Structures are given as structure tokens and as C-alpha cells.
Amino acid sequence: MKSLYDVQQFLKRFGIFIYVGKRIYDIELMKIELKNLYDLGLIDKTDYLQAELVLRTEHKKEEDANKHI
Structure with missing residues (x-):
């Protein structure tokens, strides 16, 4: 797994669909x-x-992006 999309697809194999918004x-x-x-x-x-x-990498990217807003 290399991307957030890959993790989403992995979780879908277990019937886990996540979208909070x-x-x-x-x-x-x-x-x-x-x-x-x-x-x-x-x-x-x-x-x-x-x-x-x-997920840890993507979370860090989101935190950094939100600091600049």
C-alpha cells in the first residue's frame, strides 16, 4: 500500500466504507x-x-496543510 486510496480499497475488502466529509x-x-x-x-x-x-503520513500532510489556512 502506497496511498490513501490503497488503504481505502483495502478496508473495503472488509466491508468498511469511510467518508465523514x-x-x-x-x-x-x-x-x-x-x-x-x-x-x-x-x-x-x-x-x-x-x-x-x-495513514500517519497522510495525517501529517493534512495537519501541515491546515496550519497554513
Whole structure:
């Protein structure tokens, strides 16, 4: 997984569709859902860590973008 879109598609495989309306909130909710999938043993550590890294990077980008507004 290399992009936020990839993470969204990954979560959709588990029936998880996320759209809150604000990108940063979407990312935070995706992090929660991803953690739940990992805790339940539905995804392996490699997928979890790749997706978490993408979400962390995208969250940081959103925070930086919102500071300049």
C-alpha cells in the first residue's frame, strides 16, 4: 500500500466504507478501523504496518496543510 486510496480499497475488502466529509477525520477513523482489524487477527502485521504508515503520513500532510489556512 502506497496511498490513501490503497488503504481505502483495502478496508473495503472488509466491508468498511469511510467518508465523514473532512479528510483528516476520515484518516483518523481509518486508523481506528485498521487497528480493530489487526487486534481481531483479520489482517497480518505487514499489511497493518504498511497501512498505518500511509495513514500517519497522510495525517501529517493534512495537519501541515491546515496550519497554513
